Amino acid sequence: MIRKATPNDIFHMVRLEKSAFKTTLGEKFLLQELNDNPFSFYYVYELNKTVIGYIGFRVYDDQAEMMNFVVSLDHQDEGYGSQLLSYCLDELEKKDVKTISLEVRKSNKKAQHVYEKMGFKLSHIRKKYYENEDGYVLVKEVKM
Numbered sequence: 001m002i003r004k005a006t007p008n009d010i011f012h013m014v015r016l017e018k019s020a021f022k023t024t025l026g027e028k029f030l031l032q033e034l035n036d037n038p039f040s041f042y043y044v045y046e047l048n049k050t051v052i053g054y055i056g057f058r059v060y061d062d063q064a065e066m067m068n069f070v071v072s073l074d075h076q077d078e079g080y081g082s083q084l085l086s087y088c089l090d091e092l093e094k095k096d097v098k099t100i101s102l103e104v105r106k107s108n109k110k111a112q113h114v115y116e117k118m119g120f121k122l123s124h125i126r127k128k129y130y131e132n133e134d135g136y137v138l139v140k141e142v143k144m
């Protein structure tokens with residue numbers, strides 16, 4: 001089940017981030033995003049009452065930017081990430097978003113595969129965006 005994230009999910013969101021990235025956006029940051037930021041949209045994937053993935057966007061006018069996207073290691077490659085992203089793209093479309101952008105590590109071929117499948121295209125490269133690694137900026141133009 002995909003649903004909006006609530007402050008009760010933050011513990012699990014941080015756990016997922018730490019296992020995938022070794023770092024986290026932080027509980028305080030996520031709490032502000034969920035409670036105080038009207039431009040933020042976060043969704044979780046709940047499977048058997050456990051949060052196994054989350055995705056977050058910020059939306060400004062007709063532009064959306066991905067903040068984070070993660071599925072737990074033991075449930076990757078089972079289609080949940082694609083479902084989560086696809087669900088969000090539909091929601092963003094309903095909000096009349098025209099352009100969606102995100103950054104991904106050059107080496108992150110799995111994520112790039114999912115983004116390309118969903119219609120994202122390379123916009124430009126940010127040299128050494130991730131300290132020692134280039135970042136790809138991908139953009140999806142929502143069809144009218």
Ligand SMILES: CC(C)(COP(=O)(O)OP(=O)(O)OC[C@H]1O[C@@H](n2cnc3c(N)ncnc32)[C@H](O)[C@@H]1OP(=O)(O)O)[C@@H](O)C(=O)NCCC(=O)NCCS
Nearest residue numbers: 020069070071076077078079080081082104109110111113
């Ligand atoms: C990226 C991520 C969110 C995708 O979620 P997921 O649930 O694993 O994704 P799905 O199972 O829906 O799809 C994975 C796809 O990648 C493919 N894939 C797996 N390993 C791959 C690789 N090394 N290279 C290319 N494609 C790969 C799978 O075959 C599948 O393709 P398909 O849908 O065409 O069959 C998840 O893997 C993750 O949390 N990764 C770590 C965190 C991360 O990198 N987040 C993105 C930051 S920009």
